[in-house]
Amino acid sequence: MEKLTFKVQRYDPDKDKKPSMQVFTIPFRHGMTVLDGLIYIKENIDNTLSFRSSCRMGICGSCGMLINQLPMLACHTPIEELHSDKIEVKSLPNFPIIKDLVADLSPLFEKHKSIKPYIMTAAVAEEIEKPTAEFLQSQEHLEGFVQFAYCVKCGLCMAACPTVATDKHFLGPQPLAQACRYSLDKRDDGAKERFKQTDIPHGVWLCHLAGACSEACPKGVDPALAIQLLKRAMVADGFKLSKKKASPTVAAPLSEKKPKITVPEFTIKKPGAK
Amino acid sequence: MRETHFKSLQYLTGIGIFFLVGLHLLISHLSSGEPEAWSSVAKRAASAGWLTIYILILIFGIYHVMHGVRGIVLEFSLPPTAVKALNWAIIFIGVAIFGYAVYIPINAYMV
Numbered sequence: 001m002e003k004l005t006f007k008v009q010r011y012d013p014d015k016d017k018k019p020s021m022q023v024f025t026i027p028f029r030h031g032m033t034v035l036d037g038l039i040y041i042k043e044n045i046d047n048t049l050s051f052r053s054s055c056r057m058g059i060c061g062s063c064g065m066l067i068n069q070l071p072m073l074a075c076h077t078p079i080e081e082l083h084s085d086k087i088e089v090k091s092l093p094n095f096p097i098i099k100d101l102v103a104d105l106s107p108l109f110e111k112h113k114s115i116k117p118y119i120m121t122a123a124v125a126e127e128i129e130k131p132t133a134e135f136l137q138s139q140e141h142l143e144g145f146v147q148f149a150y151c152v153k154c155g156l157c158m159a160a161c162p163t164v165a166t167d168k169h170f171l172g173p174q175p176l177a178q179a180c181r182y183s184l185d186k187r188d189d190g191a192k193e194r195f196k197q198t199d200i201p202h203g204v205w206l207c208h209l210a211g212a213c214s215e216a217c218p219k220g221v222d223p224a225l226a227i228q229l230l231k232r233a234m235v236a237d238g239f240k241l242s243k244k245k246a247s248p249t250v251a252a253p254l255s256e257k258k259p260k261i262t263v264p265e266f267t268i269k270k271p272g273a274k
Numbered sequence: 275m276r277e278t279h280f281k282s283l284q285y286l287t288g289i290g291i292f293f294l295v296g297l298h299l300l301i302s303h304l305s306s307g308e309p310e311a312w313s314s315v316a317k318r319a320a321s322a323g324w325l326t327i328y329i330l331i332l333i334f335g336i337y338h339v340m341h342g343v344r345g346i347v348l349e350f351s352l353p354p355t356a357v358k359a360l361n362w363a364i365i366f367i368g369v370a371i372f373g374y375a376v377y378i379p380i381n382a383y384m385v
Contacts, residue, residue, distance in 0.1 A: 167349040195275065201348050201357050205281040235282055238275035 001028045001085045006037055008049065009090040011097050019090075019097060022046075028079065034067050034087060035074035038101070051101040058218055061154030065101055066090040071159040073218045092159040094168075108155050111171050115179040115197050120190025121248055133251040135187040148181035148226050150219040157213035157223050169202035173213035173223035176204055180226035183233055187248040195234050204230055284341045287334040294331045319382035328379035332372060340368040 004026050011019035024041045035053055042049045051074070053063040058076035065074050068088055079087065095103035119135075121128060127135075157173040158164050164172045179198050183191035198204045204227060213223040236242035302318070318324055344364045352360060 163349065166351075168351045169353075170349070195278075199275050199277045201277060201352075203277060205277050206345065206348065231278075231281075234275065234278045238278040238282065 001079075003085065004028050004037060004079065005086045006041060007086065007088040008038070008041070008101070010049075010100050011091075012099060013097075021088075028085070030080075032079055033075055034065070034072075034077045034079060034082075034089065035063055037079065037087065038074060038089065049101075050099040059152065061152030061218075064092050064103070064154040064156050064159065066093055066159065071156040071216045073154060073156070076218050092155055094159050094161070094164045095155060103155065103159075105153075105155050107168070108153065108158050108172070108174060111175040112153065112178060115171070115175045115182075116190060116194055117175075117178045117182055119182065119185060119188045120193060121187065122189055124248060124250065127250055135248040136251050137186055141186045145181050145184040147221055148177050148184075148223075151178065151181075151217075151221050152219055154218065156216040156218060157221075160212035160216035162210050162212060163206055163208060167202060167206065170206050171198065171200075171203055173207075173227065176207065176230055177213075177221065177223035177226035179204075180230040180233070184229065186245070189245065189247070191233065191245075192237065195237060198230065199234060199238075204234065207231075280341060284338060287338040290334040291331065291338060294327055294334065298327065298331070316382070316385065319379070320385065322383070325379050325383045329376060332375055332379070336368050336372050336375075340364050340371075 006024040006026060007021050008024060009019050010016075010022045024045055026037055026040050026045070029036070035056060038049065038051050039053075042051075051063065051065070053075060054060040055062070056075045058073050061073070063074040064071060066072075066089070067074065067077055068082055068084065071092060074089070089101060091097045091101045092103040092105075095105060095107065098104045124135075151174060153174065155174070157177075161170075161173055163170050176198060179194050182188050183194055207224075207227045209224055209228070211224045214221075214225070217223065233242065302315075319328075341364075344360060347360055348357065
């Protein structure tokens, strides 16, 4: 491969009625990613090309795009792994387009906000108001949900989901996985409150377990598993089968928990010293 | 937890249909392996046990189908007011089908 053909989606809402594709030919460099290709186009061929990127290392989740018909992070996709010198790049499906490759992720953020993605606990409201120490959590308990906490909100799972594609009101894998993540958290007391948001006609029960979300996630999160865990928790709650969660335990203040370090006595004592 | 209860019933009726239709198939069609005289078929239909089974199959089947149809229609991004109208339409159609179809096992029982 010496040259790459980039077929890039262009769309300017002020001028265009619908998106069109523009072809760019760029030189190939060993190890380059799709994002590198787009940056090359912007810097050397057409500086009007718009796309979103930031960290370039798959952490920020900004550069989610549809690359050769699959939702991926452009910075996380080496061109060699695509096994083709023809690369088609479009903005993420299931989201409105702002310009060119920039998708409007606000529907994702709105839905994410609606499931209350934070620790809620009424039992220790005073502690939340005026914290004195951290809430305790065992390693075993953390492992139950930690993978769902790796979500970077890139929107790839929402773009891959066939149900989101047909029903724009469907909450979608990202918010549902986060509803699961917080509801499983031992420190959280707000599962019931969150279930009100997920137990709606366009909520968790509309998921068909297509698994496209888990396939698409660049961080290894398994939203399909989270949705099943959420369904299980909701059924248990709906039929009063769930065990009552114990109130989160606040760690003891440091002075009480850890004894003061004892200073070793000197081995040689001066005669007459106490 | 309305939707959770609806969906749980969907699963339970699915299991119910599997076992009850399986029972019907085994006893009515596969037990003897031979064609049965109409009088014995009519006699079976006239028993209270079979009447109960057929009505249960009807209830489970209608619930399962109508809730399934609701789920499919819901995916057309319906606004909340349309969802309400859909719910009532589904209930109305389901009850109407039940009212019409339940006549057959009851009639067979009465005969």
